[in-house]
Amino acid sequence: MRKRILSIVAIVALASLAGASPSAQRRLGAPEPLQPGQTDDPFPQPIARDQGVITVTLREFASLPDIDGVPARMMMLVQEPTSRRIFVSDMRGPLYTISDDGKTVTPYLDLRDPKWAIAVQSEGRERGMQSFVLHPxxxxxGAPGFGKFYxxxxxxxxxxxxxxxxxxPATTHDTVLHEWTAKTPGAAAYDGAAPREVIRLRQPFPNHNGGMITFNPTARxxxxxxGLLYMGIADGGSGGDPMKLAQNLGAAFGKLFRIDPLGKNGRGGKYGVPASNPFASTPDALPEIYAYGIRNSQRFSWDAKSGAMYLTDIGQGVVEEVSPVTAGANLGWSVWEGSFRFVRHQVISTDTPRSDPKVTYPIVEWGQLDPVLLANNSSAAVGLVVYRSTTIPQLTNRILFGDMPSGEMFHVSADDVPKGGQDPIRRVLFVTGAGAAARPFLAIVQEKNRAQGKGVAQRADMRFDVIPDGRIFALNKADGTIRVIEN
Structure with a gap:
């Protein structure tokens, strides 16, 4: 098993705490010792660095403007199939449209405009416009969803x-789902009235502020x-789910909601609750819940071939995961982190892994200390595409997901779906032109930073989204550049 290498500074610091009581050591930051059966690194076999690598071309597609000298914090990209316009968001509030060829970028809506009274809270790396989606x-x-987006x-x-x-007892901000209605969906800029509030969540901590909203693209x-909206809600933040919300079916946090945004039987008559939701008739459970036991999911997606749904969930400090989602599924948090019992930050138990038959465990997972990642014990599962298109044949029939901030993209089989662990994980690397070396995403962002004369990013904050024609777009928060993955 790989071991952490302690710096001289860390060794000196630990030595200075050796005579303190256990409680004083914890206050001063000394780690509690691992007990038998506990670890911070459950995967002794590293992710294969060179085996099974898929190489694709990454081309610059469009650029979003800086705000006060800071690059766009791109979070989400979708295409409107009729006009073929591409919509992309900046986490701080602007929403842009981009022509299908990437040559024209047009401001569409800015949530920061005081007339909307939204007061976007975008401090830190985790707050802001989390997601958006167009109604199908x-x-x-003439359709009920005409002109509507969220x-x-x-x-x-x-x-x-x-x-x-x-x-x-304390709160930091709210996370709000809004419905907007454009009078003319094809207009260059939003021409509708103020948005309608659908759901408001009061956040207890500044981190873990939501996730993705989307409609099932495989549903006709x-x-x-x-027309049912899936809504990711993180566990409320702090660390370790201190209020045990994710396993509490009476709490909204740590859940995946499924609602009818055009319905009326939900809270305040502002949305509908499908009768087919798994807990719609369960006493003391929120009927909006579709799945639970989620820590901090930022992406979920469906397989167009099988209809299966998958979700990436960011781990507490040891394991990142990609999990299957079915109606009523319990993904385990905060009893489990991936396939392992959660103990505390950066500690899990390897005793009796995957031993609760009522829990849905990951199809694939990886350790935050894996050497293919950045050497700073920082990792987060991001991005999720089940790629069934043939536009990029190397990626056909692969489940694609990523790691942030390392900027690594990974793939596993969508047909022979793994059953946990990180052994099946293989890398996707990028080339930017003929003869160019294959590199991870972060290295390409850093190269762009140098060309821009800006400080070099130390993290990629990668997101990626697929559109109906099979193109995959890679987003980041460091250089304002949208890139498209090609054969």
Whole structure:
């Protein structure tokens, strides 16, 4: 098993604490000793650095403008199929459209405009406009969803009463789902009225502020899942889920919601709750819940071939995971971190892994200390695409996911789906031109920073999204550049 190498400074610091009591050591930052069966590194076999690597071309597609000299904090990209315009968000509040060829970038809507009264809270790396999505009927005149799209945003405006809160006495901000209705969906800029508030969550801590919102793209008109909005809600933040919200079916936090945004039988008549939701008839459970036991998921996706749903969940300090999601699934947090019993920050138990038959365990997972990642014990599962297109044949029939901040993209089989662990994980590397070396995403962002004359990013903050024609776009928060993955 790989061991951490302690710096001289760390060794001196630990020595100075040796005579202190255990409680004093904890206060001063000394780690508690590992007990038998505990570890911070459950995967002794590293991710294969060179075996099974897929190489693809990464081309610059478009650029978003800086705000006050700071690059765009790109979070989400979707395409409107009728106009083929691409919509992309900056976490601080602007929403842009980009022409299909990437040559024209147009401001579409800015949530920071005071007339919307949203008061976007975008301090730190985790707050801001978390996600947005177009209703599948956005461009269909006469349809109930015509002109409608949704934003999921952290707000410093806590005047309105929340729909969901926690027992924590203090709060930091709200995360709000809004519905917007454009009069003319094809217009260059948003031409509708102020948004309608759908759901408001009162956040107890500044981190873990939500996640993705989207509609199931595999659901066709008339299907039971068509027009239902999936909404990722993180566990409320801090560390270790201190209020045990993720396993509490009476709490909204640590869940995946499924709602009908055009319905009326939800709280305050602002949305609908599908009767087919797994806990719709369960006493003391929130009927909006589709799945639970989630820590901090920022992406989920469906397999167009099988209909299976998968979700990436950011770990506490040891394991990152990609998990399958079914109606009513318990993904384990905070009893489990991946396949292992959660003990505390950076500690899990290797005794009886995957031993609860009521828990849905990951299809694949990896350790934060793996040497292929950045050597700073910082890791987060991001991005998730089940790629069934043939536009990029190297990636066809692969499940793609990534690690932040290292900027590593990984792949596993979508047909022979793994059953846990990191042994099946293989890398995706990028070339930027003929004869160029294959590199991870962060190295390409850093190269761009140098060309821009800006400070070199130490993290990639990678996100990636696929559009219907099979193109995959890679986003980041360090250089304002949107890139497209090609054959």
């Amino acid at each position: 009927e956005f461009a269909q005149a 934003t999921y945003t952290d707000s410093s405006n806590q005047v309105p009463a929340p729909d969901f809160t926690t027992p924590h 008109p008339g299907a039971a899942d068509y």
